[in-house]
Amino acid sequence: MQKICVIGGSRYFGKLLVERLLAAGHHVTVINRGSTRPPDGVEHLAVDRNDEAPLTAALGARVFDVVVDQVCYTPVQAAVAARVFAGRTRRYVMTSTIEVYDPATGAPPVGTPVAEESVDPAGWPVDLGLPWGDEAFRAAHYAEGKRQAEAVFTRAGFDFVAVRSAHVLGGGAREFTGRLAHYVERVAAGRAIVVHADALPTVFVHYQELADLLRWAVEADFTGPVNACSDGLLDVHDLIAAVAAQLGREPVLRTVPAGEEASPFSFDRPYAMSNSRAKKLGYAFSRTTDWLPGAVAETVTTRQ
Structure with missing residues (x-):
């Protein structure tokens, strides 16, 4: 102790x-x-x-x-x-x-x-x-x-x-930034989501x-x-696809050129980091694609 x-x-x-x-x-x-x-x-x-x-x-x-x-x-x-x-x-x-x-x-x-x-x-x-x-x-x-x-x-x-x-995600009350809820609400309502055409991945x-x-x-x-960071790079399009799959809706996207403001997690510059040091020290990470559907589902449930 x-x-x-x-x-x-x-x-x-x-x-x-x-x-x-x-x-x-x-x-x-x-x-x-x-x-x-x-x-x-x-x-x-x-x-x-x-x-x-x-x-x-x-x-x-x-x-x-x-x-x-x-x-x-x-x-x-x-x-x-x-x-x-x-x-x-x-x-x-x-x-x-x-x-x-x-x-x-x-x-x-x-x-x-x-x-x-x-x-x-x-x-x-x-x-x-x-x-x-x-x-x-x-x-x-x-x-x-x-x-x-x-x-x-x-x-x-x-x-x-x-x-x-x-970037921390979780679903429900634990999704304290509101960024995942932003995508859930926009996809559900059929509202446009502003993204970069060539959005770069993050973690x-x-x-x-x-x-x-x-x-x-x-x-x-x-x-x-x-x-x-969990294993696996995702860009904003991957995130939106996970939300759209949970809701059964087609997202409405509006693209903007690099350098203009876009939705959360849409990056027009490098924004990924390596977790190799933690692994070498003995920590075993999950994969983002394994837990993301559950986090989206929890956010959808909380929103209803």
Whole structure:
């Protein structure tokens, strides 16, 4: 049994992660602002992770084997956590994102899923002076915020892991982005779906698989970034076809040239990553095509 601290962890796949950790016999402490109650059997500290002094006071003398940070979006948040948890934990796992592989970072050619070393947090510059507290700035610089947060933790002295998640799908209430529901609703209603004519493929992960992988990262001993995506590349046309098959309807598509705005998951630039490092470390992924029909079916049922 380990002592695990989960920052966030009360909604969506974070809640499932907490349940998985409890089932494995770990002692779990959840930190959030108190708006959402964590599962039974969890120690709950209601405090804002951005407020350093109250967070330090709430933790008291607690120490942990591992901290899992589900809600770190900026280097400022990472710097606060690095100071607060210094000497309190040996391992820090941060939920990161495929978005760190923005083409501006030097993504590989089309058809080559990007590997972790394409964005090395150890050498990534950090600027704490940017207006990270401004919501609009933070939203517009989501990928850069995640990259710089990884960089801060990499230099903090922990055994640090960045789990770079693919696009998360799941169906029903767990499909928290609403993107799968977007396609279900448009296909069902016969409304046009805007896509790129030559849409490039990307990668996805089921929320249950992401929770399982995070638990694996908690219990493992590797460090550094690791990509989290199910096997198999899909483009937006594949996704729409899965929805159309479930609904028994022909989708209505409207194509736009590269560079113009399109529907979610329609990409006109490389947006796929490799999961080979996680496999070499011992994690076995599912195939997206195996779980996608169930996720679509759950979304259809929830919508009705």
